[in-house]
Amino acid sequence: MSPKACKNCGSSDVDVDQARGDAVCMGCGSVLEDNIIVSEVEFVESGGGGSLAVGQFVSSEGNKNPVFGEGHHGIGSESRAQTLQRAKQHINTLGRQLQMNQHCLDTAYNFYRMALGKHLTRGRKALHVVAACLYLVCRTEGTPHMLLDFSDVLQVNVYVLGRTFLVLSRELCINASAIDPCLYIPRFAQKLEFGDKNHEVSMTALRLVQRMKRDWMHTGRRPSGLCGAALLVAARMHDFCRTTKEIIKVVKVCESTLRKRLTEFQDTPSGQLTIEEFMRQDLDQECDPPCYTTGLKNKKYQQLEIELEKKMEDFEEEIHCYEDEIDAELQNCRPKLKGVYAAYTKETATEVPEEVGGDAISTPSKMAAATDEEQEEEDELEAVAKHFGKQMSELTLEALIKLEQKTPGEEEEEEEGGSPKRKGPTLESILGRMPTASTLGLPESISKCIGEEKENDGAADSGELDLSGIDDKEIELYLLDDGEVKVKTALWMAENSDYLKQLKEKEAKIAKEKELGIYKERKPRGPSKKHPPIRANTADEAIEKMLEQKKISSKINYDVLKDLNVKPGSSPARQPDTPKREASAVKLTGRNRSSPRAPLSLSTPLSTLGKRLQPFITGLPKKKMAMEQAAAHNPLPVPVGNPDIGVVVESGPVVYDDAAEEEEDEEEETCVSAMELLGSNDYGSDADYDEGF
């Protein structure tokens, strides 16, 4: 850009000469700009007197390696170009299979490029992303392709594809319009082969679908299901007998879905019309959605249930009154309890009258709320049972509840030996209890637990565990005692014998390998190894050491680099993974993203170098970035790079280093050509290209 005003004298009379390429101020004569870059088309004379424009046509797709000469393929084409090429192939294959036109395929390719730029392809199968791009196009264009079609072709779960599709549409901010079932009608109609009447049947089906939409049958449902139902009805209306099986094959829904849609449609008022009436008129009234009507039904049933329950409660009250009387009788006739229990009976005599008056229904809840260590005498139960002449198992729930009523009185007594039993919070759980804790005799358990509890309280507790509101005794319920542990151990070993066998085999293998000295510590995905910083006296040594440590890129001829008697500002090779930074972790590729990890020499930190060097040092990765990927992350490496570089260039006049680095830069930027120049022939091309590099 030619400057408008001179910096020295302020005059705005500046002469820009394109031929010489400089800008000179007319007032004071100072040269303002030198070597202006000119962008004009130049012509060259060709044989025969014509003139040709100098230059080449470059594809708008921005191939990273412009084809020159005869146009070899794949001369060190960079990975990005390869990825795009592959994607294009996939898109075309898939698109052809689904009969999509070229315009759609091109759009899909553009979507893929956008996705690649935003790194959405990372961690996803390429085919999934390709399918998602194609489906995105289908939705925006409105073609009648379903996600199911794609999943059929690829043999992939449709929900997996759906997930990819949703992520893609969200990240690319492409708002696909909602699926209209009307779109699918022509496609399905064609498959059903209605012959000449195809158009009429389609129109009827369309009207039916619209009717369904008005009647709120289509929200939350698969559009293909609605289409299937509509087509079935339309076919029948026009005297085609298409069976449900045929429809299902075309529409790809289940038979029960189809049937359900049909019944729902039947329930709508339009479903009641005859064929002629339907064709003629369009009912104004709209229906409620079918789920709403079922909701109403459910509400009604619930109300009925509540009423029934109330009645049940009334009856239960009566029954319990009778039970009370029976129980009073029981008391008198019960056999005397001996030993320890004698003490209990005295207490129950006082406590029972209080309890008896209460509502029987509330007692189970009361007991659940009460402490869990209630005691229950099995003797008592058996005695009761005998009295009634029944067996234990036949005791009714109510009778047990009755018995429990006495036990709240005995709750306070817990410290005894005897045979206290643990009880779960509710009676129902007793009856359907798990085998582990319930019926084994547990004479020592409570005393042991109590003993432990005292120990634990005394022991040095975790500084932070707040015990308020925690009932320790309840917690103890969750622990088994020694006998139980043994039983459980045996059971568990038996169950998991396969797994244990595998474990043993693995260990045996490892032991053997260790003996033989072959054993490799194969840690499952440990963190990436970080090399210790290389300490070297000169840059050459540093480079050598680093190169010994790692062979980083295949595109650089390391031997040549070693010969260079130059102190590069940053590591010549492409950088491997550096320790991840928080924000950039996700976005950094395995390659070269972050700071030049240049442990070349620790002699001088970067800051002591002249300012002139810094742009070169940090500028290098920037350039590489721009080359490789869409430049969304340029700002990232720079701040990342700077603090990390603790090492760099040292002795030698700055000027030379600059120049040297410039060479270095050029070499690496166009590493492809450097390789060519230096004779390495990884790619089998021997031509020597000197143009412009």
Next chain:
Amino acid sequence: MDSSNDDALDIIITNVVATFRTRCHLNLRTIALEGTNVIYKPEVGKVLMKLRKPKITASIWSSGKIICTGATSEDDAKVGARRLARCLQKLGFKVRFSAFKVVNVLAVCSMPFSIHLVDFTKNNRPIASYEPELHPAATYRIKHLKATIQVFSTGSLTVTGPNVQNVATAVEQVYPLLFECRKPLREKRKVN
């Protein structure tokens, strides 16, 4: 009008997920063999322990990290977590209860009207997304609250968020949007 309706809306919390750490290594086999209500999955490397009082299922890893699910309120989750820690203490591990954090809260709510999902999605692109082929509900994600709301056409909502406050705010936020797209109810039809 909206605020009065909010008062009437019942937001029922169905699940609260919380994590905490015991700051000590746990021997899973010991826990598996000496605890009741435990399921040991050695292939995965964790123990599932179920508590009854606050109905909670906890996944316990040997590193000492524990995830509790199934609670019905944040306080419940905390009580359950502490119970669990106490239980592990009893088993003999030097447990320290630290870094308790409620990670996810799931709640359901029901609107008194049906919702037209297509309109709702159209009005709220791209925050809302609706794929009838994949899922019958429309998903509405509120980024700054980190909450996700799934809207069904019957009017029920499922809300997930990092804590109960966010969930309530999310429902309040989305209510007016839903109200716009509601389906005016007709007279009751005969239930067949």
